[in-house]
Amino acid sequence: QHQPEGIEYPELPGATCVHKFHDGPTYGYSFTWKRFESFVTERNIPVLYETPGRELIQDGETREIIGVRAEKDGKSVFIKARRGVVLTCGGFENNQEMIRNYLPGVSYCYPSGTPYNEGDGIAMALSVGADLWHMNNFAGPSMALKVPEFPATFSIQALHFAKEYPGGMIIVGPDGGRFYDEKFKHRHGKVPINGVWSPMHVPTPMFMVFDQDMMSAAPLYNKNPNRGWTPIITRYDWSDDNSAELEKGWIKKGETIEDLARTIGLDPAALGATVERWNAQTAAGEDADFGRKLMLSPLAKGPFYAMELSPSMINTQGGPRRNEKARVLRPDGTPIPRLYSAGELGSIYSYLYQGTGNIGECLAFGRIAGRNVAAETAWS
Template sequence: MGNSGVAWDVEADVVVVGFGGAGCAAAVAAHDAGARVLVLDKESGDRAGGSTRVSGAVWFDNRDPERAAVYLRSLSAGRPIPEPVVQVWAQETARNSEWMESLGIPVGLAVPAPPEFPDLDGSDVMRGWIGVEGRMGDGLLWAALSDAVRARGIEVRLQTPAHELITGDGTVLGVLATAPDGTALRIRADRGVVLATGGFEANPEMVRDHLRLTDPVVWGTPAATGDGLRMAVKAGADLWHMSNMMTLPGLRAPGYEAGFYTAFPNTNSFVYLGLDGRRYCNERVALGHGHARINGSYQLFPTAPMHIVFDESARRAGPIVPGRERLAVGWASLIEGYEWSADNSAEIGKGWIHRADTLTELADILHVDADVLLQTVDRYNAACAAGHDDQFGRPAKTLAPLSERPYYAFTAAPILAWSNGGPRRNENAEVLDPFGAVIPGLYAAGNVSSTYSWCKDGGFHIADALAFGRIAGGRAAHRGGPA
């Protein structure tokens, strides 16, 4: 909206759009730099918080920025990140814990996690993940950050979706939003707007166009519909690494907004089959945050629907979906409150998982050729007996046969945890146009415009959101403000 003569309904120095991790960090940083801050979010209080609220909520323990920069370059795998961004990312992610503690938030080592990409140069920087109270998930990080926002008296307007950036002469002046009662709000941002609206994983059309997934199921917030990305594009923004994402094998459940991550934590008696009934991968491939080493290179995985088949021994071994006590992550668990049954029987009873007395019967349910399915399972079971998977190199210690009736299966679309691409930004979190020029007054942080062009290790997304959220808020606060 190009109109410098707008009649404003509300004014603030800095307007932050999005009340997740990056938005909270931006709001606190802007306020502490002396700015009047207004936060907008389209969700209600019981649903706000973005991906941060339902994530692992940890950041990596970066004690060596120089090695962190090396690792980030290695992880980009031929998709280089601008060097100034790399340097600032490396330095600022190393300050996350200190900044959290400066807010009075207790932090500690949550998981002594090894690197997910140990063969890459710089991976030695990975020592573990830091979390609030030394814990992972369970909404702890967002609760702490949102408390910090409210403790400062920062105004937060929920159920107030932003739709468009108001511009004048190429500068972002404010935001057009809708109040809870449906009236339009023209909100002036005297110093800048920070987009912290999350990704586009809950926008099926954008997911099809950019990520090439035809039947996406979200794992995180259903609010990640690409709002900030569209607003930025209309204001002239360029885009970066739009094809990058994180997916997981998982299950769609009727009546639930988000899917379930099927990790099979207690058993190895399962296989992944293509829709033709044939195995197509190593089911226990080492999976980083969205990438696995396949055929000599790191590739996005999984990217296609699959049938997941397991046997009675696997059903009895424990829940195929990690429970909240083990992994307090995901929208279905933390927000929708679903607790997976201990022996998977409830989900079988609901029809989420198919049951069949024979593989031939299971093939009919899955609409695959029975002979193909029988041959596939026979070959896999033979590999288990031999202790060697000559098809896909599944580690011998993970080879467990499918031999105990009845058999079970479900058809899994990849669960889309989050997208990574969005408006291109520089090391100052300033959004850029297609010619590399800064769009004055516009900043971005978090999954709306994450740093990562390809691979990313555990705790990287939260680290990025905290670091560039602080940068965005601080830069916006000082733009046009008192010296």
């Protein structure tokens, strides 16, 4: 995609240099990833699966990073670094303690991508004296279904900014009231508030409330494997009529709006008033509260349903601070010897970033880190 198509923040300085490239079919733009994989397999680079890094080994005198302690089947595995260590461990998308401590506006949040980014690289870097930066930046929040049976979120079709779906639907917070245009096209979870791009407000618990027309129209979840952990890796087979998910308890049911409110723990009068106001606004053809333009249909036909939604995100950006040479830095700005990083683990993006920028950053800083660590003198 070339200018101006597909540029997420065209108003930001430097936006005119941005171009997006998608290589391959809709299925995760898979040609790109297959080519990345070939760079590893063609050179016979060993990959140690199910072997998480736990600790950086640091020389007690020189403070150089000389290896890594990992774990395999519950036992420690010690790996010597010939020249240095490059951390490319991803973010902390599925570390709820870090999410509560660092991310603004969310008490919990779950990933739409890999659930195995749990901040391991951050913990390892901290233990050897690294500074942190950009810990409040994340590609979110959006709203999605999260259930205990699966580690990543489910994308709900009716919430897509461009899709029209039969039936009535609103999203309400813990007070039973609406809080936003449910169909607004946010930018990786950021929305304009008083002239500033800010994280979308996601009061929890929040519920998508909908009617029988929507329930019976089509599957609420898009299981087409185009992107995201759940459709591509988990591949949960959502039922065509949503009945299996109703039986599992992922969807709640009430014969009336008031019955539904009691089932999901909301005030029946508050939810009833919200639905009554929404129905009146749809009859008038205008969402006077939040300016929603799509799916202006009343919640008309019972029984009624609700699905609890969770804050969701693609990834985090924070981690150990790095310099232009990809060296990981201490709080005083000096580099930790033989330690480098690349990718979203300590991303260069402090707040907003142009969509697909993380992949470009991985390529750029992966090359910078690789060249610089290869130039280090080997130790024995």
